[in-house]
Amino acid sequence: MRLRYSLTIDKLQLTTDIRKLNFGQLLNVKCQMFVPGQTLIEVVVAMAIVVLLGISIISINLVTQKSARSARNNVQATNLASQNIEQMRVFRDRKGFSALTDATCYYLANAYTNPDPNTWSLTACSGPPYEGESISLNNTTFRRKIDISTVVAGKKQVRVTVVWQDSGGAQSVLATTFLTLWCPGPVIPGSPCPAP
Known part of the structure; x- marks a missing residue:
């Protein structure tokens, strides 16, 4: 049984075998949006909004x-x-x-x-x-x-x-x-x- 991972980028279908990807590459594919420190900024902004409210x-x-x-x-x-x-x-x-x-x-x-x-x-x-x-x-x-x-x-x-x-x-x-x-x-x- 082959494990396949499918990713769609701008209507282009990419398929790869998950066994060939290491964990870091897998995270990079799934969660490209997270940047280190970004969560802290979001928490501070959310707290500021709650305090102002x-x-x-x-x-x-x-x-x-x-x-x-x-x-x-x-x-x-x-x-x-x-x-x-x-x-x-x-x-x-x-x-x-x-x-x-x-x-x-x-x-x-x-x-x-x-x-x-x-x-x-x-x-x-x-x-x-x-x-x-x-x-x-x-x-x-x-x-x-x-x-x-x-x-x-x-x-x-x-x-x-x-x-x-x-x-x-x-x-x-x-x-x-x-x-x-x-x-x-x-x-x-x-x-x-x-x-x-």
Whole structure:
């Protein structure tokens, strides 16, 4: 039985008897592509690619977490500002339009912790710095303050500012509304309007 080794090079068929080839020639025929040291270079390049890929994944993860935290804080601040605007409407209806006195820094005492509007009161900010009410949510401290100014008789502008510290520095959200004297007269308990 003859052992034959067949090799195709550019469509040219070469056949030789394997018994006539020594081991070195056989390796040279089968594995012509391997050069000494080439495997080490391939391993180093592969490791570099894996390290770069790992660093990229970690960086993307950190940026995503930072963006998610910033977005969450922005949503919470917007909700706090909107909540305070609605509370100011209720405060006006319960306490009367005359209870809205002009000032650059107020906060509604008891409004965040007590849902009963009868216990709320407009309280001037202490300071300086005039930062307003402090509210902590999800390991972030928000500072909320109210600015009331008269636009014309019977119309006031209410601005609620919420400030917090983020990884990018100080951030703020501003909500503005106008409250009017829509029901003149003294306030009757249980109703925002006087009896006719």
